[in-house]
Structure formats: structure tokens, C-alpha cells
Amino acid sequence: MREEEIARERMDLLFEEAKEAAPEDQDLADRYVSLARRIGMSYNISLPKEFSRRICSECGSFLVPGENCRVRLDSDGSKKVVTCGSCGNVERFPYED
Numbered sequence: 001m002r003e004e005e006i007a008r009e010r011m012d013l014l015f016e017e018a019k020e021a022a023p024e025d026q027d028l029a030d031r032y033v034s035l036a037r038r039i040g041m042s043y044n045i046s047l048p049k050e051f052s053r054r055i056c057s058e059c060g061s062f063l064v065p066g067e068n069c070r071v072r073l074d075s076d077g078s079k080k081v082v083t084c085g086s087c088g089n090v091e092r093f094p095y096e097d
């Protein structure tokens with residue numbers, strides 16, 4: 001297996017762990033997420049869409065709707081607006097899921 005594939009697999013696992021840990025242990029979840037981001041950076045792998053939308057690009061928090069972030073729809077309903085509860089950063093994602 002190529003190193004890059006191993007790295008991808010490790011990132012996937014870390015995100016699974018983060019999902020398990022949050023929201024009970026937010027610190028642990030954030031730690032898993034920062035590890036996954038670091039792996040991604042060193043191998044130049046961008047985060048899968050599913051994950052990048054659950055991480056605050058500003059402070060790196062693992063976002064759990066209703067726990068540490070607020071999710072609402074844009075006025076025209078085409079975008080999801082996510083407000084990070086840790087740093088207040090606002091992200092907009094196309095509404096497709």
C-alpha cells in the first residue's frame with residue numbers, strides 16, 4: 001500500500017474516533033481532528049468533504065450541531081451557515097446534504 005493511502009486511512013480512523021468522542025469529550029475530539037489535519041498537511045491530502053464541513057477552519061474545533069456550533073440556512077435556502085461556538089467563525093457550505 002502506498003504511504004498516501006495509509007495516511008488517508010489513518011485520517012478516516014481519527015475522524016471516526018472524533019465522532020465517538022464528541023460531544024462528551026470535546027477536547028479529545030479536537031485532538032483527533034488536529035492529528036488528522038496534521039497528517040493531511042504532511043501528505044498534502046485535503047480533508048474529505050464530510051470531514052472538512054465538521055471542522056472549524058478558524059480554530060480547528062470538531063463541530064457538533066446543537067453542542068458547539070449553530071447551523072441554519074441562508075436566507076435563500078441554498079447554503080448552510082455554520083457558526084462555530086468556540087471562536088464565532090461563520091462558514092457557508094452549499095446545501096446539498
Ligand SMILES: [Zn+2]
Pocket residue numbers: 056057058059060061084085086087088089
Ligand atoms: Zn472555531
